[in-house]
Amino acid sequence: MTGTIATVARKEWRDSIRDRRSLTAALMFAILGPLLVAGMITITADRETSDDPFEVVVDGAEYASDLSAYLQRNRVEFVADGAGVALSIPEDYAERFTDGRSVTLIISADRSKSDQRREAQRLEGLIHRYGAELGQTRLLLRGVAPSVVRPLLVEVHDRATREGRASLVLGILIIYFLLAPFVGSMAVCIDVSAGERERNSLEVLVAQPVSSTGLFAGKWLIGTVFGVIGVAMTVVASKLAFIKVPLAKIGMSWTMTATTMAQTGLSLVSLAALVAALQIALAMWAKTYKEASTYLSMLSFVPAALAAYLVVQEVESAPWMYLVPLLGHQQVLRTIIRAEPLDPINVAVLTIATLALTVVLIWFGGRLLTKEKIVFGSSE
C-alpha cells in the first residue's frame, strides 16, 4: 500500500503543480488575509482613543493661563499653527472673567473629518467641564448649592481601549490562520476527486489492482501538502505584512518572531491533514464538480464563523476544547500569538484527536472509492 500511496502522491503532485491558475488563486488568498488585517490596523491606528493626547492650534493662550493649564493637564497639546482643530481665546478673557460675565470661546474644526470631529468634541467637553467647575465655585461663594442649578449630571465613558482593539485584531488574524489549510488545498482536493470523475479517468483508476484506501491516501497526502503550503504562505505573509504596521500606535507590542511563526505553522499541520481528508471525501461524495465546489466553500465558513464567534464572545478556554479539532487549534493559536506558555499535553491531545479523525476519514474515503454510485457519479 505504501507503494500505491507514493505512486499516486507523485502523480497528483505533478498534476497539481501544473495547474498554475487554480494554484495561484489559492495562494493569493493565503496572502490576502494578513494583508487585509495589516491594512485595517494601519487605518485604525491613526484614530485615537479617548486617553490619547491631541493637538489644538490655540490662539490667545496667554489671555487665559488658568484655562490653558487645565487643558494641558488634560492632554491637550498646544501648537502654534496647523490645519487641525483650533481654539481662539478673546483678548478680553481676563477682564470679563473678573467681572463675572460670560466669555465666548471659538472652536473651529472641519467636521467632515472624523478625527477633527472627535477632537473638537473632546475639547468642547473639557471646556464645558472647566466652565462648570468655575460656575460651581462662584455659586458656592454666593451661598448656593451647585446641585440646585444642575439637577441632572451625565458622564459618558468611552470604553474603547487599546487592549480590546489588539485582541480583536489578533482574533481576526487567527481566523485567517485557521482558514489557510482549507483554502490552500481546496482546489487540489476537488481536482483529485470530483475532477477526476468528471474527466472520466476515475473508473479506470479504481479498476487497477491496488487498494482503494491506498489511492485515497495518496490523494490525501497531496491535499495535506497543499494545505501546509497555504499555512506557510499565510504565516510568512503575516510576518511581512506586519513589518510596516505601526502596532505601537495602537498599543500593541506584538511581533511575529521566528518562534511564533514556527509554532503557528507546526500547530496547523494536523489540521491540514484532517481538512484534506475531509475535503476530498466530501468532494468525492458530491454528485458533480460544481456541487463539490459549493460544499467545500460552505465548509470553509465553519472555521471563519467559529473563530469569529470565539473572538466576539471572548469564550474562556477549557480543557475539553483540545479534544475538538479546529476549536482546539483556535485555542492553541491564541496561546501562541499572545506569547503565553503552551501546555504540551494540550497540544499532544489535540494532535492525537485530529490525526485519529483523519485516519477514520481516510478509511471512509477508501470505502467511498469502492462504491458504484461514487465512482460513476451522477451520469449513471
Add this chain to the structure above:
Amino acid sequence: MIRLTDVHKYFGKVRALNGMSFEARDGEITGLLGPNGAGKTTALRCIYGLTRPERGELEVDGVKVSEDVRACRAALGVFTDKFGLYDRLTAREQVRYFAELNGVPAAEIAASIEELVALLGMEEIIDRRSAGFSQGERMKVSLARALIHRPQNLVLDEPTRGLDVMSTRSLRALLQELRAQGRCVLFSSHVMHEVAMQCDRVVIVREGIVCAEGTPDELCRRTGESEFEDAFLRLIGTDEGIAA
C-alpha cells in the same frame, strides 16, 4: 480467459443482468453485441469488480472476482467507453503511472513503454501533454495504459465509439496482434458490422441475458439468414438501439 456464470445485477427495479453466462477464450476476439441498455457495460464492470453482482460468479483466468478482485484486475487490461486522460500529464507520464500502479518493475517500465509506442504508433505524441489530443490519440494512450502491464486479458467497452476510420483500423490491427499472441480480447459494441468483421466469436445479449452465441457464420446458419445483419436482427427480435 474470462467466464461469467449466471450473473444477476439489479439497480432498484431494473434488472441490468438477468442470469448472463458466457465465456471469452484465450487466442480469440470475443464480441459482446447488443442494443443499448442490454447490460454490456454492466457485465464488463462486473468483470473488473467495480460493480458487484447480486448473484452468479465471474472468473478471470480461473480466479473468482468475488474471492480475489486484485488478482483478477492484475490479469486484466481495462479500456472504458469514456477514456479520460490527465490533460496536464504527457502520454508517457500517464502510461508510467499505470505501470507503477500495476507493480511493473521500475527497470522494465521504460522498455515496455517504447514497445507500446512502436506498436501503437505513438512516437509523435508520447512526450506531449494530452490536452488537445484528438480522439484517436486519446484512444492510443488509453490502450497503452491498459496494456502496459502485459495483461493476459483485454476488456474494451465500445472502443470504436467516436473514432475516425484510421484509428479504427489501427485498433483492429492491434486486437489481431493480441489475438495472435494468444491473449483473450473481449469487447462490447452495438455496431454489428464491426463485430461481424473482427470477432471470432459473438455473444449476443438482450435485456441482461445471452440470447445467442457462436461464430458469425454459425449464427447465420442457425437463423437461416445469409447476412449477419439479418441473423442478428432475427436473434434479438428488434432493431431498436442497433447500428449497422
